[in-house]
Amino acid sequence: MQKTKYLLGLDIGSSSIKASLIDSETGDSAGSALSPKTELSISSIKPEWAEQDPDTWWDHVVLATGELLRKTGINPDNIAAIGISYQMHGLVAVDKDQRALRPSIIWCDSRAADIGNRAFNALGAEICLSRFLNSPGNFTASKLKWVNENEPEVYDKIHKIMLPGDYISMKLTGEINTTYTGLSEGIFWDYQENAPAKLLLDHYGIDIDLLPDAHESFSEFGRVTKIASERIGLKEGTPVTYKAGDQPNNAFSLNVLNPGEVAATAGTSGVIYGITGSPCYDEKSRVNTFIHVNHVPQNPRYGVLLCVNGTGILYRWIRQNLIRDDNISYDDMNHMALNTPIGSDGITVLPFGNGAERILENRNPGGQILGLNFNRHTTGHLLRAAQEGIVNSLNYGFEVMKQMGIKHDIVKAGRANMFLSPLFRESFVNTTGAVLELYDTDGSQGAARAAGVASGIYTGLKEAFDGLNILETIEPNSQKRNMYINSYQNWKEKLITELTKS
Numbered sequence: 001m002q003k004t005k006y007l008l009g010l011d012i013g014s015s016s017i018k019a020s021l022i023d024s025e026t027g028d029s030a031g032s033a034l035s036p037k038t039e040l041s042i043s044s045i046k047p048e049w050a051e052q053d054p055d056t057w058w059d060h061v062v063l064a065t066g067e068l069l070r071k072t073g074i075n076p077d078n079i080a081a082i083g084i085s086y087q088m089h090g091l092v093a094v095d096k097d098q099r100a101l102r103p104s105i106i107w108c109d110s111r112a113a114d115i116g117n118r119a120f121n122a123l124g125a126e127i128c129l130s131r132f133l134n135s136p137g138n139f140t141a142s143k144l145k146w147v148n149e150n151e152p153e154v155y156d157k158i159h160k161i162m163l164p165g166d167y168i169s170m171k172l173t174g175e176i177n178t179t180y181t182g183l184s185e186g187i188f189w190d191y192q193e194n195a196p197a198k199l200l201l202d203h204y205g206i207d208i209d210l211l212p213d214a215h216e217s218f219s220e221f222g223r224v225t226k227i228a229s230e231r232i233g234l235k236e237g238t239p240v241t242y243k244a245g246d247q248p249n250n251a252f253s254l255n256v257l258n259p260g261e262v263a264a265t266a267g268t269s270g271v272i273y274g275i276t277g278s279p280c281y282d283e284k285s286r287v288n289t290f291i292h293v294n295h296v297p298q299n300p301r302y303g304v305l306l307c308v309n310g311t312g313i314l315y316r317w318i319r320q321n322l323i324r325d326d327n328i329s330y331d332d333m334n335h336m337a338l339n340t341p342i343g344s345d346g347i348t349v350l351p352f353g354n355g356a357e358r359i360l361e362n363r364n365p366g367g368q369i370l371g372l373n374f375n376r377h378t379t380g381h382l383l384r385a386a387q388e389g390i391v392n393s394l395n396y397g398f399e400v401m402k403q404m405g406i407k408h409d410i411v412k413a414g415r416a417n418m419f420l421s422p423l424f425r426e427s428f429v430n431t432t433g434a435v436l437e438l439y440d441t442d443g444s445q446g447a448a449r450a451a452g453v454a455s456g457i458y459t460g461l462k463e464a465f466d467g468l469n470i471l472e473t474i475e476p477n478s479q480k481r482n483m484y485i486n487s488y489q490n491w492k493e494k495l496i497t498e499l500t501k502s
Contacts (some may be wrong), residue, residue: 005080005457006030009448010061012086012164014106015039015268017060020067020444024457027467029445031072035064047104048110048355051103054092060173069233076235083242083451085167085249085443088185091143096159098170104226108309110356112142119203131192135285138356140186145204161210165243171242173222178212185245185289191279217293218454242455244293246443247273248303253446254412254439254463259295260410266418269395270311273405286359286400304406306397309354310367311390312417318386336419337383343487344381346371348494357382359397365502370494391427392491398432408434414441415471429476430484434471436474448491
């Protein structure tokens with residue numbers, strides 16, 4: 001009797017590590033586990049810094065995977081392949097013994113923004129946008145330049161640099177490698193040369209040999225070693241067959257693969273990710289273009305990414321610092337917000353308190369609460385204003401994407417994080433005008449399905465998504481839409497006023 005084959009997906013987030021198993025025959029989830037149970041901490045020892053220890057991610061991969069195997073009772077021998085999704089843009093540097101030389105400078109760290117801006121001005125907008133499709137900005141290449149300038153003793157010891165998912169892949173397999181989409185997300189890719197961005201690296205004085213070898217996202221990146229097997233409980237020799245950043249992977253998880261399709265997520269940060277068949281860019285790099293996971297030269301696919309840093313982290317901050325009651329859940333907060341009027345009775349929240357914001361041209365105005373009235377406003381008003389502020393920020397970036405030809409008639413998202421909130425969903429569809437489709441999936445499940453495609457368990461993409469089910473479709477309401485549009489215009493005016501002060 002043939003044994004059922006399972007696929008393991010790992011999602012390396014900045015808040016937690018999630019592990020999921022997919023039954024390859026049915027496409028259904030066989031179970032999942034999360035570690036830690038409380039959110040991972042982010043070290044910010046200086047303003048605009050954000051770091052995490054890569055070995056902490058590995059520790060929680062071990063814990064989450066171990067719990068998953070115990071909960072499901074699935075024999076590790078029946079796991080056919082592993083896929084990895086990870087927080088984008090982080091810098092991990094290792095020595096020749098594959099030891100991390102310093103904490104990872106993660107995605108929301110803003111220290112390298114000026115370095116990237118100077119490179120953009122020095123090389124020129126035409127060169128940067130035509131060859132990299134982005135300003136070097138605050139991306140991984142600029143973070144590496146920061147290490148080169150400020151920690152030369154660390155830089156001199158670097159054997160290879162990698163992204164967070166590459167590090168976990170290395171811990172599993174002992175192999176150091178990356179993906180083409182990973183190089184593009186770090187601004188390490190030259191689209192004109194179709195090769196690593198030597199022009200930028202030469203400008204930064206960085207040795208191109210520090211980059212790992214790159215492969216397509218659907219590839220074999222190595223196999224679980226004996227050492228890793230003993231630590232994590234997986235079978236030695238199990239292949240790692242997929243890697244992608246969390247937002248390209250989120251799009252894959254939702255079967256967003258072709259031009260005109262759009263995915264969204266609203267976890268720690270909020271993201272809209274639209275697919276195009278041709279390389280395009282925003283002249284101000286307010287949104288960013290990367291190679292999508294299913295890109296091949298004969299059938300090009302690019303992802304245009306809009307990111308707002310302060311999304312779920314804003315809601316968490318309110319809960320921890322203003323609610324301060326463990327008996328009040330996020331669901332309770334969502335219902336408190338729903339009982340207040342559209343526009344929050346004049347309160348405006350600018351959710352920009354988690355580093356420099358790309359949609360604001362790498363400015364960092366900080367999080368702000370405007371128009372608060374002590375005699376009129378309640379906690380519910382503030383909670384609604386926070387959710388509306390997040391949606392308004394996404395819509396502000398959406399306007400840039402529209403100018404680039406990215407349509408958003410339908411947006412797909414997993415029913416998770418901020419999309420669990422009825423108010424957030426209502427505000428999203430009526431502010432943007434998009435129809436929202438919610439699915440029962442997440443990044444770890446998507447990575448598992450992708451691993452099945454790359455390993456040949458699935459004959460193609462269609463089979464991989466047989467178990468993907470739509471849960472709900474939400475459409476704009478004509479009466480509420482006008483009210484949300486007016487609220488957005490008021491919010492936008494206040495944002496512009498605040499930006500002119502900085």
